[in-house]
Structure formats: C-alpha cells, structure tokens
Amino acid sequence: MDGDDVAQGEQRLATYLARHANGEDPMPKAAALMRWIIDHQPDFASVLNHDLKTCRKIVYDFSRNGDVVIGGTSDPARQTDLMFAQMAAANAPVGVGRYREDRICYQSPQFKNGGEARSQHLGIDLFLAAGTPVFMPLDGVVHSFADNNLPLDYGPTIIMEHNPAPGITFWTLYGHLSRDSLDGLVVGKAFAKGDELCRFGDYPINGDWIPHLHFQIIFDLLGKSGDYFGAAKPSQWDVWEAICPNANLILQMPEDVTASRDGI
Template identity: 75%
Template sequence: MTALRSTAATQRLQSYQDRFANGDEPMPEAANLRAWIDENRDVFHSVMECDLKTCAKIVYDFSSNSDVVIGGESDPARQTEIMWLQLADANAPVGIGRYREDRICYQSEQFKNDGKARSQHLGIDLFAPAYTPVFAPLDGVVHSFADNNLHLDYGPTIILQHEPAEGIRFYTLYGHLSRESLDGLYKGKEINAGELLCRFGDFPINGDWIPHLHFQIIFDMLGREGDFFGAAKPSEWDIWESICPNPNLILQMPENVTASRKGV
C-alpha cells in the first residue's frame, strides 16, 4: 500500500487518468477482460468449501460504526466473537464485506496520500474462522507472495497470474492468510482450478483483523509484487474500478455485495 515502484507503472497509471479525463475507459483492455470473465463464469471453482452462489450469508456494512467493527482501534478478538455469534444465529457459514464500500476504518494516516484517504474498498471480504481453506477459482501460476506484516496491512498474501486465453491476462489477490500458506511457494508455481491454495489467517498474523479473506481481481499489477492497493481514493474510484473490477464477477454471489457510490 505504498507508492508506485517504477517509472513505467507511473506512466501507465497516468495514461489511465488521461483516458478517463477524455471520457474513455481508463484501462483500454479492461472491457475485454471483464467480458472474458463474465463469459466463462460457469467454469470457475468456488474459493470456499461452501457454495457462495447458494449458501446463507450476512452482508456487513462497514461504512459506519455498528455492532461489528473492523480495523482501526477495534479489538479483533471481541469483534470476532460478536461476528461468529451473528453468523451462527443466521446459520450462515460466511460473512461478506462489500466491494466499493467507503470504509471508516481506512481513515488513518496509514491509508492516506496527499492528506486524502484511500477508503473505498477494491476487494470483497469473506469472513470465516481462521484456517478456513481457500481454493483457486481457475488455473494460474504464482505471480508473487509476501508477508505484509504491518498493523492493518494484508499479512501473508498470495497473488496468482491467469492467462486462460490468448490476449487475456489478469491477476487474483488473496490477503490476510495464515503464515503457513506461504510455505512451498515460488514464482511460476502452477496452481490448478479447485486446488487448495491457502488458508485464512488469524489475528494478529493476518494484519490484526477478524479472520477473513480479502479477494481482489487486478488487471494491471503496476509493477508491484506480493502486495497491491486494497482501497482507492473516492475521487479516483472510476480509474481504480477499471484496474480492479468487482470480484463478484468470479465469486458470483446473488446478494447485493456492492456498495453504492456513496458507500451506503
């Protein structure tokens, strides 16, 4: 969640900003990539043991404080206890944190550039107990991995690269993992659809959050490895939405898991 790392990446991001200013899709390849994912949605494997298309869920709102709070100064142990009781009462195996949500937990200096917070969520969160298994949704190779071990960062993180057809390349990010999830990985390692990829981490290893998976689609890694922006400035949302489209294109949950543009 730091600055861009290369001149080429900075130039690409500037080109996306320029295209948006001209009224064009910021990333020129984005429409074709979204279309390929949508056209092949029936072949994707669930990333969890439960079927996210049909299982019961609680969709949470983290745009304001409520009985369940994530990040900030909250106590992850206490918040985990509250969430697990709610999920058990609902007979729901998973809780959901929404895409595009403007979150109050991202208002600290850690998430600010030029005094403005990167507060709008670029991924979807899947909340379940620590060590819940995660499966690859489609074939890929390990692009990179890292233990982003700052407080409220991703913790252990894996990024897969997918090239399922000619001219189609994109990435999926898996954050807040167990440290053991990184064992045996190497760049270029082949991962098959449906293969056990990793497991949810526990606090504090996972960045000190309620145990969950941050799942994100990325169309341009912008030169980064083992880490990527997990939230965007609301003023730049249209640009980052083109780079990181709605992860529900792959997850395919029927519930409304996308916040409105105002985060409500």
C-alpha cells in the first residue's frame, strides 16, 4: 500500500472521530451508500450455495466463553468438531457469528497495541466446512488481496470493489480463505454477481480458526490494501458502524445476527 494513501486514511479516520466527538455525523457520505444498498437488497445473490434468507442456522454468542469458543488458546480442531456436530444435530447447515459482538477472543495484546482492545466485531462470520465455495453477491472487481498469515489474523483475504452507480463506491471483504483462493487473482479482475470468488480455508492456513468466512462491508478503506480492521474499539463503535455497516444488509438473514449496543 502507498504511504500517502495510509496517511490520508489515518487523517480521514481522525476527522470521523472528531466529527463524532462534536456531535456531528461522523461520515456524511455513508448515508447515500447505505440507501443504495437498502434499495437494492432484492438484487443481491447469496454468498453461499445455501439461501441465507431461508436455511436453518445456529447463531453463536462469542461474547463469553461457552461450549464452542473461537480464537485465543482454543483448539480449532476440537472446536470445529464440536460446532459442526451441533449444527448437524440441529439440521442447520450454517453457523453464524454476530455483527457488533464484543468478543473475548480479541482481548490479547495482538488486538490491544498497548491500549483499548479492538474487540467489537465489524463483520459477520459464516461457519461451514473448509472448501465451501463463496459467490459474489453483486458485480465487483478485485481491489486487493493478501495472505495475512499471523496467528488469529485473516489468513488469505480478498477485498472487492463495487461501483454499481455514479457516486456509489464501496468494498466487501472476504477473510479466512483457502490459500488457492488467491491463485490467478490480479488487481482489477472482474467478477459478476453469482460468480465463484473463493473458498473457505482450513486451520491453520485461515489464521487457525474454525473454518468460516468473515464477510464485511466497508465504506472507506482508509488507505488499506489486502487487509483491514475486522474489529473496532468499543469506545469508537459509533464511528466504525458508519464506516463498516452491518454486513447483514447484503446477507439478509432473518435471524437476530446483531449483538446489542454494548456488544453482548
């Protein structure tokens, strides 16, 4: 990524935070982007072979330790077996991790940088077996991609850019992918709605998580390329909610897949 782009992105984030502190809308252009997405919800394709509007799911709570945990010192092999056994018993092909959830697995130094943890989830997680294909919900081009191969990071990651109408530009992020999902990608490569984009990765390639897709909507990349914040500081949530609105605007699951305002 270009250093100037990063510096400009940091300045825009500082502006958003300052506007919010002054009681102003942190990101004024977000309203038009949100309106476009809401107006075109009937047109989006499912990112999975399953119809997320109708298929059975288990919505998990990772704001506290339960029988299924993610990240931290958990054993992804054991937790994968446990989660997928629960899903099979419930005849639920999809597990879901919630938007806005304040997760205990993000309390390690990796997510704190010496200060408040970035612990509040900015995307939605969809849990299925490694190798599950992921499809484009709308037309887009490859903005960037990378293998973010630190433990508890995204692993292979793709960011897609969408320019569906004049003045409307936003991005979607696909994280925890298989390494071969990056094969043949080039910046600017076009994918149409419904095209297969990538596949779910397996541990440890996917950052050492239970196999899942982290799906996120982004209204400002803040100069980032191939990587992006997947969680926010709770004290800054109102600003980050404007930058990264609820991914269920595109996924459209009828279940309650959004944590409460305090992240629980």
